[in-house]
Amino acid sequence: MVEDLHVYYGKIKALDSVSIRIGEGEAVAVVGRNGAGKSTLIKTVMGVVRASRGRIIFEEKDITNLPPWERAKLGLGYIPEGRRLFPYLTVEENLVLGGYSISTREELRERLEEVYNLFPRLRERRKQLARTLSGGEAQMLAIARALVAKPKLLLMDEPSQGLAPVVVDEIFKKISELKESGQAILLVEQNVKKALEIADKVYILETGRLVLEATPEEALRNPLVKKAYLGK
Amino acid sequence: MVSIETLVQHLVSGLTVGSIYAATALGLTLVYGLLKVLHIAHAGVYVIGGYAAYLAYISTGSILLAIAAAAIVPAIAGIILAKILYMPMLEKPRHIPLMLSIAAFLLIEELIANIFGHHPKGFHIEGIPTEPIDIGGITLRPSSLIVVPVTILATLALWLAYSKTKMGIASQALVQDMEVAQALGVNMPYIVYVNFAIGSILAGIAGLLYAVHYGSISPYMGDIVAYKALVVIVLGGFGSIVGALVGGLVLGVAEEVLTSYLGYILPREAYAFIVLILLLIIRPQGLFGRAE
Numbered sequence: 001m002v003e004d005l006h007v008y009y010g011k012i013k014a015l016d017s018v019s020i021r022i023g024e025g026e027a028v029a030v031v032g033r034n035g036a037g038k039s040t041l042i043k044t045v046m047g048v049v050r051a052s053r054g055r056i057i058f059e060e061k062d063i064t065n066l067p068p069w070e071r072a073k074l075g076l077g078y079i080p081e082g083r084r085l086f087p088y089l090t091v092e093e094n095l096v097l098g099g100y101s102i103s104t105r106e107e108l109r110e111r112l113e114e115v116y117n118l119f120p121r122l123r124e125r126r127k128q129l130a131r132t133l134s135g136g137e138a139q140m141l142a143i144a145r146a147l148v149a150k151p152k153l154l155l156m157d158e159p160s161q162g163l164a165p166v167v168v169d170e171i172f173k174k175i176s177e178l179k180e181s182g183q184a185i186l187l188v189e190q191n192v193k194k195a196l197e198i199a200d201k202v203y204i205l206e207t208g209r210l211v212l213e214a215t216p217e218e219a220l221r222n223p224l225v226k227k228a229y230l231g232k
Numbered sequence: 233m234v235s236i237e238t239l240v241q242h243l244v245s246g247l248t249v250g251s252i253y254a255a256t257a258l259g260l261t262l263v264y265g266l267l268k269v270l271h272i273a274h275a276g277v278y279v280i281g282g283y284a285a286y287l288a289y290i291s292t293g294s295i296l297l298a299i300a301a302a303a304i305v306p307a308i309a310g311i312i313l314a315k316i317l318y319m320p321m322l323e324k325p326r327h328i329p330l331m332l333s334i335a336a337f338l339l340i341e342e343l344i345a346n347i348f349g350h351h352p353k354g355f356h357i358e359g360i361p362t363e364p365i366d367i368g369g370i371t372l373r374p375s376s377l378i379v380v381p382v383t384i385l386a387t388l389a390l391w392l393a394y395s396k397t398k399m400g401i402a403s404q405a406l407v408q409d410m411e412v413a414q415a416l417g418v419n420m421p422y423i424v425y426v427n428f429a430i431g432s433i434l435a436g437i438a439g440l441l442y443a444v445h446y447g448s449i450s451p452y453m454g455d456i457v458a459y460k461a462l463v464v465i466v467l468g469g470f471g472s473i474v475g476a477l478v479g480g481l482v483l484g485v486a487e488e489v490l491t492s493y494l495g496y497i498l499p500r501e502a503y504a505f506i507v508l509i510l511l512l513i514i515r516p517q518g519l520f521g522r523a524e
């Protein structure tokens with residue numbers, strides 16, 4: 001849950017009193033155009049950007065002042081915009097980092113097996129440097145990397161970015177499977193159509209402010225959304 | 233006429249000096265990779281290592297304690313420097329920690345000079361012969377047989393730790409994307425301190441190796457290292473461990489060979505920069521650097 005969040009970059013206000021709520025097992029989408037503040041929101045929840053006002057509550061615990069690595073331990077998983085893999089590490093090393101907070105070797109092994117079963121193509125490429133992956137594979141790895149630690153809440157920043165439509169479909173199929181399995185997700189997207197397909201609830205962010213909170217059905221009927229975001 | 237014997241002799245002598253450059257450059261390259269700052273005060277840590285070993289040795293006479301002192305005291309010094317100079321300055325433009333680092337280096341030098349005197353101190357370890365030995369017509373200083381293998385082994389160990397252990401991989405991840413590594417659970421300050429400790433231990437050991445080789449230490453022994461270690465990490469490629477070793481050795485040998493065959497047309501130090509400039513023309517990313 002995010003409450004009355006304000007974020008500044010120097011003097012520039014990037015988020016202005018943003019409040020959202022994600023229930024257990026819920027998929028929540030935040031959509032908005034370039035520069036709306038979507039990445040800022042997700043980074044602030046993860047803790048790599050600091051909030052100047054407001055609170056972030058995770059499972060009844062105030063985590064607003066915790067560093068990102070503590071938040072990762074509590075169960076936040078981060079899939080950054082533009083994948084941001086570690087290019088000079090192998091696929092497997094990237095995954096091992098995803099499981100950094102796992103303490104025993106056996107558990108890590110098990111978790112790696114599970115994500116390899118989820119993304120068999122990554123298993124074939126485990127020894128390959130991450131920088132040699134195709135765009136789709138790289139996005140798979142970014143998702144898999146966040147899943148190794150079995151996060152309670154998955155933060156996804158524009159997983160469809162820069163991918164061909166077929167690959168976007170493939171990625172969203174995975175995301176929807178994750179959701180079906182009970183994974184809570186905060187998804188930030190410009191691809192509104194795709195985001196609405198999997199979300200339980202959608203927020204629209206415009207220049208740092210929330211302008212709409214709705215169910216996907218309501219959003220699809222909303223004339224403003226239709227006009228501005230679905231091009232109808 | 234150049235005889236094989238003298239060439240080998242210069243080679244060994246160059247490798248020995250180069251080892252000391254390399255051992256100090258390793259810490260610099262680790263820190264640069266993580267924080268993108270030139271850790272000039274590292275040369276001060278090297279001096280601290282030399283003096284810590286000296287004090288431990290003259291007060292106990294034990295080589296093992298001298299080695300322990302050359303490792304532990306610099307490790308603590310390195311962590312303190314990281315804590316006060318660099319960690320609070322992470323968000324600042326990179327020239328600010330650089331200037332602080334230079335100031336800290338000068339401060340360390342002057343502190344040591346004030347406490348222990350400006351003059352070099354003789355530091356001979358018993359049991360290590362100082363007389364040159366003759367192996368098949370090649371005259372070697374016995375210290376070379378310690379300095380070079382110790383450095384190569386230390387680099388190898390560091391490289392293994394860096395590429396195979398969880399902590400090493402976390403360090404690499406921080407180097408490649410600090411923000412994301414932290415978001416995945418890497419406790420950044422902790423890893424930074426560990427890197428500083430390891431780099432500083434290597435610098436401290438290098439300070440001891442300097443004493444083993446030259447038989448003395450001086451408060452100003454860090455001056456040359458301060459900029460040569462820079463040359464070495466540029467030569468080897470910023471952030472590369474193997475590059476720091478090879479860069480150090482190449483620089484040591486090149487200086488030695490150039491000064492002995494060209495004489496002192498130019499000061500020895502100038503040769504270092506000629507080697508650097510030539511290499512950068514051919515390979516701008518350094519020997520082992522990654523072309524971006």
Ligand SMILES: Nc1ncnc2c1ncn2[C@@H]1O[C@H](COP(=O)(O)OP(=O)(O)OP(=O)(O)O)[C@@H](O)[C@H]1O
Nearest residue numbers: 009012014032033034035036037038039040041190
């Ligand atoms: N590190 C930064 N320093 C200064 N300003 C920033 C920084 N990061 C983002 N901003 C500004 O904050 C605003 C919101 O940026 P943000 O990246 O959150 O947008 P976004 O909705 O994710 O956009 P996109 O769809 O292009 O990814 C923009 O005006 C941007 O210029």
Ligand SMILES: [Mg+2]
Nearest residue numbers: 038039040081
């Ligand atoms: Mg963004």
